[in-house]
């Protein structure tokens with residue numbers, strides 16, 4: 745895919761609160777400004793890559809870009825589920841991500857359980873793909889060691 749790997753950094757803001765409450769899968773949502781900075785021709789859908797909160801460790805992640813057809817959102821969102829258990833929320837912190845691969849387009853589902861199962865499969869797929877050398881090497885990218893506070897999107 746032409747835009748990948750895609751590097752992005754931005755503040756974590758509040759979404760609808762459904763990720764943890766309804767799905768049991770929290771997603772760190774980027775601000776509208778960061779969502780608008782994404783290339784308009786990057787396909788909506790589910791991606792995987794690496795993520796780090798503030799100056800923390802780099803973890804595997806899955807990412808959703810789009811309108812969440814199951815919930816029929818009016819505004820496009822970019823949401824990262826970090827494959828790691830955090831002790832606390834991190835609203836207001838700077839999240840740095842590199843998107844390295846595409847999994848599938850966004851879909852609608854007949855039930856909440858079907859959506860949750862699909863996301864769990866995405867997480868397993870992301871874990872497998874990110875262990876491959878071509879994706880693993882981006883975990884060590886200098887992007888994750890830039891001085892904090894500097895907002896850099898894809899450069």
Ligand SMILES: Cc1cc2nc3c(=O)[nH]c(=O)nc-3n(C[C@H](O)[C@H](O)[C@H](O)COP(=O)(O)O)c2cc1C
Pocket residue numbers: 759760761762763764767769771773790806807808811812813814815823824825849850851852859862863866867
């Ligand atoms: C890996 C992953 C895959 C997702 N796939 C879909 C999808 O196919 N269709 C959909 O409507 N929403 C999908 N979502 C988005 C969830 O609906 C969304 O994260 C949830 O509504 C939480 O939103 P919130 O952050 O506003 O609370 C996906 C989210 C993740 C992390």
Ligand SMILES: Nc1ncnc2c1ncn2[C@@H]1O[C@H](COP(=O)(O)OP(=O)(O)O)[C@@H](O)[C@H]1O
Pocket residue numbers: 756757758759760761762763764765769770771772773824825826827828829830832833834835
């Ligand atoms: N592993 C994780 N991945 C993403 N966010 C997490 C994780 N663990 C805790 N969080 C916290 O949960 C919040 C997301 O939960 P969510 O229910 O999706 O709420 P919101 O709708 O406000 O995005 C994140 O902003 C972050 O502070």
Ligand SMILES: [Mg+2]
Pocket residue numbers: 759760761763770771772773823
């Ligand atoms: Mg969220």
